[in-house]
Amino acid sequence: xxxxxxxxxxxxxxxxxxxxxxxxxxxxxxxxxxxxxxxxxxxxxxxxxxxxxxxxxxxxxxxxxxxxxxxxxxxxxxxxxxxxxxxxxxxxxxxxxxxxxxxxxxxxxxxxxxxxxxxxxxxxxxxxxxxxxxxxxxxxxxxxxxxx
Numbered sequence: 410x411x412x413x414x415x416x417x418x419x420x421x422x423x424x425x426x427x428x429x430x431x432x433x434x435x436x437x438x439x440x441x442x443x444x445x446x447x448x449x450x451x452x453x454x455x456x457x458x459x460x461x462x463x464x465x466x467x468x469x470x471x472x473x474x475x476x477x478x479x480x481x482x483x484x485x486x487x488x489x490x491x492x493x494x495x496x497x498x499x500x501x502x503x504x505x506x507x508x509x510x511x512x513x514x515x516x517x518x519x520x521x522x523x524x525x526x527x528x529x530x531x532x533x534x535x536x537x538x539x540x541x542x543x544x545x546x547x548x549x550x551x552x553x554x555x556x557x
Contacts, residue, residue: 435485436522463498489524
């Protein structure tokens with residue numbers, strides 16, 4: 410029987426000013442979606458005794474992106490926004506299994522600035538990682554990957 414080994418790589422990243430702005434916008438949108446989804450789940454439970462699933466919050470995300478006041482969510486890749494909903498689902502699963510405390514809202518100052526991208530969130534063109542929007546020619550390139 411074969412053994413499955415998972416690997417992870419850590420890289421230090423020195424973003425350009427434009428990349429830092431895109432990352433800051435992404436981190437803010439991730440935090441906003443997390444807080445909106447947590448508020449929606451908390452309200453659904455306290456008012457209707459209803460547990461919202463990932464699918465329900467993902468549908469809400471689509472509605473939020475279509476609304477005028479949250480249209481800025483369309484400026485970032487959808488992958489980290491969906492991943493934060495998955496993380497929130499895991500947090501609630503752990504809470505209901507009594508393995509963790511109730512999820513907390515993320516503050517602007519005290520939250521970790523993180524965003525998770527999946528492998529499918531990138532395409533490679535000539536050694537460049539291009540984000541899900543895929544417009545390499547208009548300054549949307551995220552990372553230049555050196556040949557190893």
